[in-house]
Amino acid sequence: MSMGSIGEKIALRLRAFNELPVRGKHFLETHRLIAEPDIDAAGIARIIEKDPWLSAKILAAVNSVYYSGRYGEISGLKQAVARLGLDEVKRISLAFSVMNIFPDESGVINSRDFWLHSIGAAMMTRSIAECAIAVKVDADAAYVAGLFHDAGMLFLAQCCPEAYRAVRETAAGYSESLLVAEKKLMDIDHAEAGGMVLEQWKLPEVVVSAVRNHHEPDCAAVPVRPLAQVVHLADFSCSLLGAGEPGDTLPQGFSHGAFHDLGVDPESIQQIIARTEEEIERTKILFHVV
Numbered sequence: 001m002s003m004g005s006i007g008e009k010i011a012l013r014l015r016a017f018n019e020l021p022v023r024g025k026h027f028l029e030t031h032r033l034i035a036e037p038d039i040d041a042a043g044i045a046r047i048i049e050k051d052p053w054l055s056a057k058i059l060a061a062v063n064s065v066y067y068s069g070r071y072g073e074i075s076g077l078k079q080a081v082a083r084l085g086l087d088e089v090k091r092i093s094l095a096f097s098v099m100n101i102f103p104d105e106s107g108v109i110n111s112r113d114f115w116l117h118s119i120g121a122a123m124m125t126r127s128i129a130e131c132a133i134a135v136k137v138d139a140d141a142a143y144v145a146g147l148f149h150d151a152g153m154l155f156l157a158q159c160c161p162e163a164y165r166a167v168r169e170t171a172a173g174y175s176e177s178l179l180v181a182e183k184k185l186m187d188i189d190h191a192e193a194g195g196m197v198l199e200q201w202k203l204p205e206v207v208v209s210a211v212r213n214h215h216e217p218d219c220a221a222v223p224v225r226p227l228a229q230v231v232h233l234a235d236f237s238c239s240l241l242g243a244g245e246p247g248d249t250l251p252q253g254f255s256h257g258a259f260h261d262l263g264v265d266p267e268s269i270q271q272i273i274a275r276t277e278e279e280i281e282r283t284k285i286l287f288h289v290v
């Protein structure tokens with residue numbers, strides 16, 4: 001990137017995203033608490049009750065057409081958790097609160113598509129990390145890296161909406177990959193932009209590196225390479241499920257090095273893909289009912 005180039009100007013603007021928004025902090029904390037393996041229905045209800053916005057969303061979802069035929073009117077959170085079950089409530093809480101972290105004000109990115117892809121990638125990153133013999137990464141770090149791997153798209157769209165709109169039109173019109181179009185028109189791609197901002201937010205180095213290298217995982221520094229490879233594999237698998245890189249018309253390239261290094265057996269990947277497909281479908285319905 002040369003001095004005074006467009007990339008340099010964008011990098012300057014990205015530096016203004018110098019702190020994780022309060023909503024983001026709140027989300028990570030809530031998610032960490034909800035993900036505790038031994039949490040019970042009362043515990044979940046207590047956590048969600050502290051967030052009036054989320055509580056309202058959950059009650060709206062429970063009483064929507066999607067569920068109400070089955071349960072009748074539900075007015076309290078505890079009742080909602082008891083009726084829906086822990087997993088469903090976790091799914092609903094996550095899906096809604098994640099969309100609230102960085103509401104897209106630019107109108108360039110379809111927020112539902114974006115978060116559907118991100119949630120799918122996050123679930124898959126965590127599951128693959130758990131079953132990859134060669135990887136020792138914290139499940140929480142894996143989840144966060146998967147969830148935010150494409151956050152650079154949101155940052156680029158927010159700091160330069162017109163340029164990013166042109167990038168997406170170029171990618172769609174010329175059958176060029178999104179990454180190539182970003183580099184060509186903005187001199188920086190979403191992986192680099194995401195890594196830069198998450199580093200400013202002081203997220204763990206392994207997460208920052210995974211985000212920065214998710215399209216070229218074999219370029220990551222050796223100690224943090226496994227998570228970059230896992231995110232890459234998760235991202236690629238989401239494309240296979242039709243929840244691909246939002247805004248990209250071309251299927252992304254796949255690093256065979258990643259598959260080889262991780263020591264995951266294809267059968268486990270098949271199972272993870274099947275499970276994620278189901279989760280993505282349920283989340284998709286959820287996004288449409290509320």
Ligand SMILES: [Fe+2]
Binds near residue numbers: 149150190214245
């Ligand atoms: Fe990406």
Ligand SMILES: [Fe+2]
Binds near residue numbers: 121149150244245246
């Ligand atoms: Fe992606």
